[in-house]
Amino acid sequence: MASAAHTCDALVVGAGYIGCAVAAALAAAGVRTALLDRGPIPSGASRANYGNVQVQDAELAHSLPMVTAGYRRFATLEAELGCSVGYRRVGSLLLIETAAQQQIMAARLPTLHAAGIVAELVPAEHLAELEPLLDYRRIAQDAILRPMAACYHADEGQVSPFQFMAAFLRVGRRHGLAVHPHTEVTGFDIAGGRLVGVRASAERFSAGVTILTTGAWTPRLGRLLGRDWAIPHVHGQALVTERSDLRLNNHLSSAAFFEAMHAGEGDASAGETRPASAVLAVAQTADGHFLLGEAGASTEDLGAHATGQGQAAVAREVMRVLPVLARLRVLRGWAAPVAFTADSLPFLGPVRDLPGLILATAFKSTVVVTPLVGDAVAQWVCTGRTDLDLTPFSPDRKMAVE
The missing domain is CATH 3.50.50.60 (FAD/NAD(P)-binding domain)
Structure with missing residues (x-):
């Protein structure tokens, strides 16, 4: 033919x-x-x-x-495209757990400021003012991550x-x-x-x-x-919950992203996959679904299959930071190969x-x-x-x- x-x-x-x-x-x-x-x-x-x-x-x-x-x-994209893309302004909090992460975040600030990006370090005692879901005063569990600080930037956003x-x-x-x-x-x-x-x-x-x-x-x-x-890639995984009346004011992610910088992810042997581990990345859709992530495993597999191990890793990491979400039902999990460069x-x-x-x-x-x-x-x-x-x-x- x-x-x-x-x-x-x-x-x-x-x-x-x-x-x-x-x-x-x-x-x-x-x-x-x-x-x-x-x-x-x-x-x-x-x-x-x-x-x-x-x-x-x-x-x-x-x-x-x-x-x-x-x-x-x-600022003008929806007018240019002639339709809504679900754009809304949302802040961002990069949660800092260690002294090394705080040093990395502090070192980034002068360059960000010079570019007009008004990010700032916020101490732990003020985080609940920016993100009420991080108010841990009534929570006694030792497993809860209590960030020592966060890097905050108000001017970020989200589209559908x-x-x-x-x-x-x-x-x-x-x-x-x-x-x-x-x-x-x-x-x-x-x-x-x-x-x-x-x-x-x-x-x-x-x-x-x-x-x-x-x-x-x-x-x-x-x-x-x-x-x-x-251009290596990781097998990234995330979860989505049912709608909730709880509201997240910011994207939440971890400064551990900068500490690790995908260390060792590019050397997976053919057909061999490293176990999934999770680093915090949480957002919320405009209609109230929480997006929970993310687990990443180094692999040469280009599949989009979610795994129980990866989903469990995501759930454990999210519960360390947002135990208030514990009663929400997870609707589904998903995965994709995500490219990066060294x-x-x-x-x-x-x-x-x-x-x-x-x-x-x-x-x-x-x-x-x-x-x-x-x-x-x-x-x-x-x-x-x-x-x-x-x-x-x-x-x-x-x-x-x-």
Whole structure:
């Protein structure tokens, strides 16, 4: 049977946050664009995400201009998209449990302040003023974590992940975007040293430029091109509860994220999975469901199966901090492979020595930069330049050895 053939100016592979935004921006710029994904659309780790618009956890050396500019976009984003994405302002508390964590958080503050991010250290005795669910005065259990402090930033936010991605898809479709779910890339076509298209399932796509926004699947695709992109991933897991009248004022997470910085997560042997451990990450949807996480296990498995071990680890960690949630029923758990990099920087920009290929993947905090990255990639495709300095994010950069 002959393969179905498609021709476009730009092909976006991977329909998560970044892929949907890139495809929409390209289509809106008049570029004939196709978006495909190996699964449903929207897809990937973005389907498992809380939708947090995170600011104060940014990588400091190179990412702050992108993060702060990205955050400013959210003030007008719904008007630009022509619909609601469920955006609301929410604060963030990074809970500090050890002296080492407090030292790390304190050391970050001058750089955050210089970038206009007004984060502050809040001592333990004032945390309940910002987050009443952290009021432990009537709780006697020894197992409860009583943070020694927290890093607080009032100006963060949250979107509804599916509304967010659907809004970009609607914009793209209005401008002729072709969407191809359940279409897995199996090979690439190169002619004259240039990438000119992909083979996917029983179809063939010819394109002037291909953008990979493929998260944890990026190394697998890279190997088809003879590339060894250092993008490991963890098997991340979370839970969601029934609706509750309890209200969380802030996203809660742990400064342990910075203390660990994914230590050792990139060295899993093929087929071997480390036991899941959990680091606190709790948010709440606008309609009252608590999102509880997150467990992470280093693995080369790209599956999305939740495990009893991971869910139990999440529950134990959350109960240490929010015992007030103990009576809520858990509705379900879920999992996804979540990409990261050793230097906490994304792979964003053209691939050297292979014209026609751009990477936009492995972002540390994705939602906050999603609209900005979509526009930046479209600008690069249309003009060969971008207002963002992409140099630190080059897919060809030398990665630091841990």
